[in-house]
Amino acid sequence: MAPQKPFARSVLLNDYTIIGSQIKVAKKKPKARNSSKPSLRRKNGTLNVAIRARSELMQISAKHNSLNSPLLRLPGEIRNKIWNYAVGYHQINISHSSYGRSSPIVSSCEVRPLYTNANLRTFIRPTFQLYKVCRQMYVETSAMIYMLNTFGFKGSGTFDRWIKKRAIGQRRLINSVDIPYEYMRLYRGGFRKLFREKLPNIKRIGVDMLVPYFSQHLGEDSLEMAKQRVIDFIKEKEGECVKVGWHTSMVGSPLTY
Template sequence: MGSPELPARSAGPKDHTISSKRTKVVKKKGPTVRKPKQPGRRYMNGLMKAEIPARSELMKIAKANSIQSPLLNLPAEIRNKIWAYAVGYHQVDIHDYSCVRRWDIRLTHVTHPLTKGPNTSSSFVQPTFAVPKVCRQMYVESSAMVYSLNNFGFDNLDTCDRWILGRPLGQRRLIVSVDMPFGYYSLYKDGFRKLLRQTFPGIAKVNLHTKMAEMSQRIVTSTWFHTVPTREPLNDTKQRFVDQVKKKEGDGIEVDWYSGSANSLVYLHY
């Protein structure tokens, strides 16, 4: 008896290898639903959008405030004077609070009245600059005055740089007067800082510290037979600084001097 014959093997399906890559499922996006514009957003220059829809509840409140509020019902000329006295004509000195507390990195400010401003009375009250935060109308009418009617000073170079970086373009355009801190001028003169008109497009006045001129007085001799070296007159040194700034910025900027305390002499390099 012979060996049984084995059944013929059926041809199976081909061996398909499974790819290790996952198949990406693309979901069909639905129509884009845009959210309605809301008031309170900011422009690209950093300033807040104060417009509100004409038929919204906020517009009804704004109209009621302009009629019922004794303050907002005043003529615009009087309101502008009130805002100017409340937030303007101050010397705002920016300080680095982390110099006192190393774990608390933030900037603070000290305010006192300008010597050439109307707020020089003995009853001076420290401003909180909170007037623009009361309502939209007061923000529109007074927010620009915070920067355009005050002079800003800094305790050192780092504080100045940090404060500038924290200001959006819309605010920097409103600044018209600043005190240049120690150390800034040497970098500014050598081109390591932007022109003041580039940093503050609306700048009209810059104040230099008198120590800058006192430490930069050249040694000169008055006559050919006078061999004892003497310092050049301080007014000549100051004029040299003024000419350098106006050469870089143009004649449209006013250069003055201030003699506040120098908190950081480590930045003096002239």
Template sequence: MTRPVVKRSVKRKNPVETDEDSGKDDKCGTNHETTPKEPVETAEVPVERPKRPKRPKRPKRGYHTYKNGMLNVTPKGPQMDIAKTNQESSPLFRLPREIRDIIWKYVFGDMVFEAAGPTHESRIIVFWNQSCRHHVPLLLTCRQIYSETALLPYQVCPYQVCGHNHSIMQYFFPALRKIKAIHRQHIRRVTLSVSWLVNTRSDFAEVATVFCNLLPGLQYVTFFCDLAPYTREHLGKLQTMEDNIRTYVASIRTHYPAVTFDIEGGDPEEVAEDMRSAIFGPRV
């Protein structure tokens, strides 16, 4: 059999335009050039996408905190078995809670925190006794110890501001504001340098109001009489200093009626004792 012959139609391409052809078009007056069309501006309508609900930010695994900043050390899952084992096997945790509280107070009770001044720009609160700086890491030993002792450094340790600059309170208040509110609420003791009241012209009522707003749980205020660097001329201003202390105590008592005040020294001790007797009366 012979295959049928299929005829295919081939489209010829347009011939290449030559200079002669272009010249003919020019003579005829025709113009094949086309002007480009201007793009039409269209207003883009923003597409509203449904917003995803924000996920609460959580710290790294194993370091969950409450809203007040305290660590959440409640044992969960397999940690519950570990906590139960510690309660039964640890000699420390087998002691009664009252005995453990006495031990914790011995560990943290001798610490004194001092507001950092211009010489400690990188730190807010420094240890007055540097040998005590190794006691705080005890809080990171385990969950049980943290839950029992996290607030003790604030409850039993005094926070003092000392020096001989009448503007010392200008960095004591900022130092307190750097502490979390949950911790400031448990600060019980504050020690103030009497030398701060030598030539001060502060508004005691305003200072006491700020002081009380920062430390709502204050119970003890001690005025430390350290007058060694002062000369006899400065010691002649004791009456003015006593009046300033009386005004300051009265301003604080308007916010804290039950606060206990005391004066300790220092150099010279006789001055501190005389000042205490003049302001608060003789010791009982």
């Protein structure tokens, strides 16, 4: 009788242990997470950078910031004003592009002042990297990027992908968006969820001016009447507290805020 070949362990059993010669399998128990160590992320998807107030690390960080950083030792009210000017009140227009079906999608954004009376010649485009400098700056500025800016999107696909990649903690911070024309058509047709389901604290929804323009009844009403119908529709769906603004396109300026 020919000798039997040694048993070759299947790669499918990497998560199991072999007991005795009868090759019984028992699934390994997952390692329990050490609850004494803080998680790097909160349940809402945002980073957890909290330090215990009485910990040695907090004392070292506070002392270092107060002695070595002229910016961080300023009063909190002054720092907040600086952060507002640095990362807030911008129109951030996001676009996704690809050179083919098999090519990766490349994200890019155009940033400009939110208010049209700003001097574009002296405008310095922010990089929104301030929150990466240190733990304290992350705590004080990361939420402002979403709360104080208006986000516009080139096409419904761009908006869908961008929202899908945002953690729930980030989506809860977004207050103002400019919606593409084709996305608003899907929304009004019932093919997209309510904005308050995706963005629970939304306060302003910007609508492309093409929406009321193509919604006019031929020879029956004016553009203002068509705009009012759009406003009434959105407020009925999203609530009276939501403000409806207007924008021309991603390359144009918002007409209202």
